[in-house]
Amino acid sequence: MAVKTTILDMNRFDAANLDALDARKRSLIERRAALGGGYRLFYRDPIEVVRGVGTHVFDEQGTDYLDAYNNVVSVGHCHPHVVEAVSRQAGMLNTHTRYLHETILDYSEALLAKLPAEIDRITYQCTGSEANDLAIRIARNYTGAEGIIVTSEAYHGNTDLVSGFSPSIGMGQELSPACRLLPTPDTHIHGDIAVGDFIVEQLKACIADLRANGIGFAGLLVDSIFSSDGICPGKAGWLKKVADTVHEEGGLVIADEVQPGFCRTGDAFWGFARHGFVPDIVTMGKPMANGIACSATAVRHEILDAFTANIPYFNTFAGNPVAMAAAKATLEVMDGEDLIGNARRIGSMFVSQLEGLAVGHPSIADVRGAGLYIGVEFDDPATGDPMGAETLALIEQMRQRRVLTSNCGAYGNILKIRTPLVFSAADVDRYMTALEDSLTALHI
């Protein structure tokens, strides 16, 4: 029986490896003690990153790394249009939203135009965690119920409230008594379409259990690409019946678009739109302003009104002119450079090449993706057991070949490919060469 991954098994530097590093890295790592034990570095040989351009980052010696991991810099590291917007606004004004300022309005209108007409209000926070924290409070206020359902490996953020609905944190983090878990919608096991019926059935059981315990059902909080569950896009549309069931049962659907939103899946601007349903609340963060802290909660007005009538909410840094200038510029690049189209085209090419590679590598049990969010599952060809340790070794091999990528899933056996959206065909070639060489080196 496979043992579930914990945070300790993830891609991280182990202090036991310190002596193998050069003097500068040893010194930097030793200085990081001031940040406490929560600050974990990637890789056995951590990278000092000092510069970024497009899909590449560079270390202090000028060595380049292909970035197939970082989705925050979705329009590419240091995109000149975003850098210029941030620099210009930082030199003009940066204050809060209790004065009038036009950029927040221009941006809000542009973003609401990307959302279904029913989602007609947008409020700003600084992090995805803050957005999800607020979304849960809004859903509870509206439904008068407490229960929130998430998937069994979900991660929705780091506040006290949201941590209780983020089972992937593991270790000593207790789940909220009002949390119920759906199994990972594993399309590899259940199939791209049948997975919907399976999840609906599980959802109904969770709702019944919440009601039986007097907790009530407030809603489903869902990342429609199921990132930390191991990347389960499935066939576009399968999630709609799950959302419909939530609504039939009187709950709200909170679409956590921190991962699948902003062109990522290539099929639509939002992850939920790929599935053809309309959520009640949409939270977003990471890629929104290409790295400047910015997040948002978009809500149907009747649901937001019920909250703001009860509870004043103010967030000092949220929606400030610099964050809004960065977000606006990021959106302009997404539209201007057709990054949905690029995610679709390059993602499709990427999946084809990975499927081709799988033919000669029986440990590749599944290749699945939507746009530039792709998972490659590694299972033992003989036993079917997840190959978590080997996948972690693969990440290190890729790093040695100067390609940044990661792993995810309950057993850590899913290679996670989540590139900046400006990834090119040449970048795919480089990734594939490194991957093939790494698999050969590991004999998997």
Place this chain on the structure above:
Amino acid sequence: MAVKTTILDMNRFDAANLDALDARKRSLIERRAALGGGYRLFYRDPIEVVRGVGTHVFDEQGTDYLDAYNNVVSVGHCHPHVVEAVSRQAGMLNTHTRYLHETILDYSEALLAKLPAEIDRITYQCTGSEANDLAIRIARNYTGAEGIIVTSEAYHGNTDLVSGFSPSIGMGQELSPACRLLPTPDTHIHGDIAVGDFIVEQLKACIADLRANGIGFAGLLVDSIFSSDGICPGKAGWLKKVADTVHEEGGLVIADEVQPGFCRTGDAFWGFARHGFVPDIVTMGKPMANGIACSATAVRHEILDAFTANIPYFNTFAGNPVAMAAAKATLEVMDGEDLIGNARRIGSMFVSQLEGLAVGHPSIADVRGAGLYIGVEFDDPATGDPMGAETLALIEQMRQRRVLTSNCGAYGNILKIRTPLVFSAADVDRYMTALEDSLTALHI
């Protein structure tokens, strides 16, 4: 009997006043409907702020306003050293803390050098709310108890957890069952020194009540300038016996330095240092990076270790190179321009002039401040009742004279003067002239 202020009584635009505004403002305000009812504007005639320099902001017509309200831009609006640092770093790299980067280490060392030696770890978040949310979790983890004590008008942030310990939110926001309230340490009533004994007595009663209810005592979360309580600096040192009592009772002291930290009080870099005690956890935010989202939680290592051993915590945007560059540049300006000294000198001059003004205005019941955080209390000279409505009218009069200032306290009768730290003697003159004229106009 005076009625407590609610959020509805604060300085805010009322839609009933819309028709009195020019077409551009009406249009901007109507467009703000997209942000929902939570977004409140200051003033009956809101200001469109488009540019800021030092202690001044400018509206879209180039009219200047003296800023005696905004503490986020503590080193002044658009300080060139901070703007340059942000622009340079935004063009170089902006990513997360799982790669090595030197700026976070340089900054952390500089900031830890400002803290007592016992506080030897620093972790980053993006907002003061996130810092206080984490601080409460850390305190609970360490003590194994749930109860947190705050003052009766405290505001510590907007997450679900922290909202439950922010009684000043009022309206439909329920307090946590683990929250106990100390009365405002009103130095005007109790005296600058005696207030300490009064609060100690109240604190002991709160702790006993938490224990009697099986909640236990985790700690005191305290803003040592008592901003939303109405600004109660008192005489430097009075709070030490309160902190000592917390420690004697086995609780932790969490110093919320979002308001009093970073040179504000003129007596010391931190608000708690003004009182001569050492907290266990220090949270900080607003003025830290002059407007770029950045906050932190500094902790004694044994307390942080106990948390990180249990619970993984990661915050994507926190401590990113742009935020760290902004924070580092801000700190360099604070030191380089001796802003502690400026806060002390200008604050002292300010208080003297306010006290002089009080001689001819019996409605000024009290003038109190530490550095550039000053409160002026307005009470009816005949009855002693708080003059909340008049203080609100005063804010509007000041706005008409192009001076931004605010009010606070349970009854809204405290004029709140909280300027950028680069406030000059000439700025004080302008403020005083506007204040005198405003008082005359209002006949108070």
